[in-house]
Amino acid sequence: xxxxxxxxxxxxxxxxxxxxxxxxxxxxxxxxxxxxxxxxxxxxxxxxxxxxxxxxxxxxxxxxxxxxxxxxxxxxxxxxxxxxxxxxxxxxxxxxxxxxxxxxxxxxxxxxxxxxxxxxxxxxxxxxxxxxxxxxxxxxxxxxxxxxxxxxxxxxxxxxxxxxxxxxxxxxxxxxxxxxxxxxxxxxxxxxxxxxxxxxxxxxxxxxxxxxxxxxxxxxxxxxxxxxxxxxxxxxxxxxxxxxxxxxxxxxxxx
Numbered sequence: 548x549x550x551x552x553x554x555x556x557x558x559x560x561x562x563x564x565x566x567x568x569x570x571x572x573x574x575x576x577x578x579x580x581x582x583x584x585x586x587x588x589x590x591x592x593x594x595x596x597x598x599x600x601x602x603x604x605x606x607x608x609x610x611x612x613x614x615x616x617x618x619x620x621x622x623x624x625x626x627x628x629x630x631x632x633x634x635x636x637x638x639x640x641x642x643x644x645x646x647x648x649x650x651x652x653x654x655x656x657x658x659x660x661x662x663x664x665x666x667x668x669x670x671x672x673x674x675x676x677x678x679x680x681x682x683x684x685x686x687x688x689x690x691x692x693x694x695x696x697x698x699x700x701x702x703x704x705x706x707x708x709x710x711x712x713x714x715x716x717x718x719x720x721x722x723x724x725x726x727x728x729x730x731x732x733x734x735x736x737x738x739x740x741x742x743x744x745x746x747x748x749x750x751x752x753x754x755x756x757x758x759x760x761x762x763x764x765x766x767x768x769x770x771x772x773x774x775x776x777x778x779x780x781x782x783x784x785x786x787x788x789x790x791x792x793x794x795x796x797x798x799x800x801x802x
Contacts, residue, residue, distance in 0.1 A: 576617040580626065584609070584633045595633070597640035605640025609633060609651040615664060620691045624684050625664065632682075636670065647671035656752040660689040661699075661802060663750035665759070667785070680784035681748040681759040696749050700756065701799035705746070706737045708799065709756075709791040716789050730768055730780045731787075736760055741769045742782050756796060758789040 581593035588594075592608040599605070609629060615621040616629070629651075636649040649670040656663040668680040685694050696702055706713070714733050718726040729735070730742065738746045744761030751757075767779035793800060 577611040577613045580611060580616050580629075584630065585637075586633070593633075595637075597637045599641050599643045601644045603640075603643040604646050605636065605643055606646075606648045607633060607636050607640070608649075610653055612653055612655065612664065615655075620686050620688050621662070621664070621684070624686075624693055628666065628682060628684070632666075632668065639672075648677075654750075656750050656757075658751045658753050658802065660687055661694070661751050662686045662688055663752070665748075665750050665757075678764045678783060680763045682762070683748045683750055683759070685749075685751055696746055699751065699800065699802050700796055702738055702746060704799040705756075705758075705791070705796065706733065708795050709789065712791045712795065713758075713787075713789045716787050720787050730782075735768065736787065741765050741767075742787075744784075748785075751802070754793055756791045756793060758787075758791070759785045760787040760789065761785075 577593070578588040581588040584593055584595065586593040586595035586607070586609075588611075591610065593611055594606070594608045596607060597605045609632065611629065612625065615625045632649075632651060640647060640649075647670075649668070651669070652667050654665045654667075656665070663683060663685045666682045668682065669677055670680075671677050685696075685699075686692065687694050710733055713736060714727075717731040717733065717736065718724075720731055724731060734740075736743045742761055742765060744759070744763065744765070746758055746760075748759035748762035749757060750759075761782055761784055763784050765782040767781070793802075
């Protein structure tokens with residue numbers, strides 16, 4: 548079994564996002580929205596906690612992207628995501644038998660009119676180590692709509708065109724292993740396979756497509772008997788983070 552090592556750096560982007568309307572209002576929105584979540588704003592995180600019936604405390608802190616939560620293009624999606632996340636963590640915390648935590652941080656990337664928001668969830672479930680997950684949203688700020696990966700690139704072409712870059716990070720993934728050994732082989736990480744998370748977590752940067760694979764923790768490969776007698780590997784969210792240059796995808800890119 549493998550677990551992703553929790554990064555010690557905080558991924559909060561505090562600077563303003565140029566070109567987004569309503570920024571003057573948005574800068575004051577974090578404390579207000581934190582109150583809607585039932586938390587207390589400390590200037591960086593919205594914090595709250597839940598005590599279970601077993602007297603176990605779950606500490607919850609979420610970073611709030613002030614420039615997104617009141618922006619008309621992004622507000623509905625981002626607010627719904629954060630509200631659902633906090634409510635889910637509270638619900639789970641109400642039944643925990645040991646102290647636990649849930650923490651969310653974010654990054655924002657721009658590519659022309661496209662804005663990608665990447666939310667990293669770091670949380671304790673029932674096991675001895677934390678879990679990681681990634682939720683991502685990309686918006687066309689010019690048209691005012693959310694876009695999917697298939698709107699911007701031919702998804703079926705990514706495994707072939709991005710293979711050298713995907714294989715590089717597969718070979719480097721923890722734990723240390725011989726290059727090209729199961730389960731770190733490219734054909735187990737294509738968008739139709741469970742380890743890839745279906746390419747659901749992704750971001751568009753000025754010069755790269757980033758794939759966070761898988762998006763949420765995965766208990767085992769599918770089919771289970773892919774390698775009879777072998778261990779069924781656990782994959783934490785973001786075990787493999789592939790950075791594919793947009794130049795490599797130029798023939799199928801629509802941005």
